Amino acid sequence: MKVKCKNRINISFESSEIILDPQIVNPTVSSMFVSHAHYDHLPRSKKKPSTIPPVVCSKATARLFQERIGYSLDFHDFWENNEYKLETVPGGHTFDSTVAKITNKENGDIVVYTGDVNIEDRAYLTGFKPFKCNVLILEATWGDKDYRFPTYEHQATLAREYIQKQLDQGNPVALLGYSVGKAQLLNYSFGDLCEKRYSTNAIWQMEQTHKELGLDLHSTKLLANDKMDIGLEKNKPWILFHNHTSARDKTLAFLKRKYNLKIIGFSGWAKNQEQYKYRMGADAAYVMSDHSDYGSLLEIIKQSSPEKIFTVFGKAAELARELQKEGFNAIPLTKGQSTLESFF
Numbered sequence: 001m002k003v004k005c006k007n008r009i010n011i012s013f014e015s016s017e018i019i020l021d022p023q024i025v026n027p028t029v030s031s032m033f034v035s036h037a038h039y040d041h042l043p044r045s046k047k048k049p050s051t052i053p054p055v056v057c058s059k060a061t062a063r064l065f066q067e068r069i070g071y072s073l074d075f076h077d078f079w080e081n082n083e084y085k086l087e088t089v090p091g092g093h094t095f096d097s098t099v100a101k102i103t104n105k106e107n108g109d110i111v112v113y114t115g116d117v118n119i120e121d122r123a124y125l126t127g128f129k130p131f132k133c134n135v136l137i138l139e140a141t142w143g144d145k146d147y148r149f150p151t152y153e154h155q156a157t158l159a160r161e162y163i164q165k166q167l168d169q170g171n172p173v174a175l176l177g178y179s180v181g182k183a184q185l186l187n188y189s190f191g192d193l194c195e196k197r198y199s200t201n202a203i204w205q206m207e208q209t210h211k212e213l214g215l216d217l218h219s220t221k222l223l224a225n226d227k228m229d230i231g232l233e234k235n236k237p238w239i240l241f242h243n244h245t246s247a248r249d250k251t252l253a254f255l256k257r258k259y260n261l262k263i264i265g266f267s268g269w270a271k272n273q274e275q276y277k278y279r280m281g282a283d284a285a286y287v288m289s290d291h292s293d294y295g296s297l298l299e300i301i302k303q304s305s306p307e308k309i310f311t312v313f314g315k316a317a318e319l320a321r322e323l324q325k326e327g328f329n330a331i332p333l334t335k336g337q338s339t340l341e342s343f344f
């Protein structure tokens with residue numbers, strides 16, 4: 001068995017191959033896995049290939065894949081041949097995101113590919129529960145010692161207080177978050193604070209999709225870009241769920257000028273509070289990430305107790321270096337690299 005970073009992540013066996021979150025849907029492999037529907041984990045091309053290998057992913061990921069990439073996937077809960085079994089477990093990153101568990105049938109070794117992952121239970125999200133494996137392919141978005149975050153519960157409580165205070169003073173608020181993942185979490189966590197709720201187009205579309213998938217979200221009205229203040233009332237506060245863009249965005253700048261809109265950012269980058277607020281032009285910011293922080297990455301390693309760790313994405317090199325210092329057998333998985341360590 002061999003792991004390499006070629007078509008995002010490839011795992012090859014004697015006579016078959018799995019591609020994990022592939023950039024190119026290669027019809028010649030035996031199966032593929034899609035962890036979730038963020039663009040950096042999806043194929044680059046929106047052109048439907050003539051043949052699609054068997055796909056393992058969750059129902060929500062297949063649906064979001066169809067909306068974002070444009071063609072449907074005939075997906076499976078698991079896939080196996082005589083060399084391996086590919087299954088999913090909850091990943092806790094976004095609604096119904098998953099982690100891949102691959103069992104090598106030859107020797108019983110277990111390989112875990114985290115995709116993007118979060119071990120914390122947050123609102124409707126069940127955190128990833130790490131388990132013993134032999135090889136761990138671990139995302140390293142926050143793989144730097146400086147990125148240790150407070151809990152979701154702690155930050156959500158502070159954010160609720162701030163939002164409520166602004167609404168009480170008659171100020172509308174914009175909650176900034178990516179359209180898939182964060183926007184649903186913000187809607188679910190804070191939507192009850194105000195009856196007048198709006199969303200930008202991408203977020204509104206995703207709200208409808210997630211409702212159809214069974215997620216209990218607060219209903220919002222669509223804020224059309226070209227008629228940005230229709231329906232908004234002066235002196236009556238409202239909540240706007242907005243993409244994660246800076247306050248220099250045309251719509252936000254207009255609404256801030258006209259309605260004294262308070263802009264609130266939610267991101268792991270808010271760990272550097274003042275820098276983040278300045279960059280985003282935000283009035284307030286809360287440290288809320290869909291990824292596990294540094295401490296949680298170490299917790300995943302502790303509970304997985306792997307013999308080998310491959311770090312991927314984000315701070316892969318930094319995390320591998322730190323883990324090596326601690327005596328772990330860890331290397332960053334770099335594109336095109338194929339070393340002896342890739343075999344196991």
Ligand SMILES: [Zn+2]
Pocket residue numbers: 036038041093116
């Ligand atoms: Zn993601």
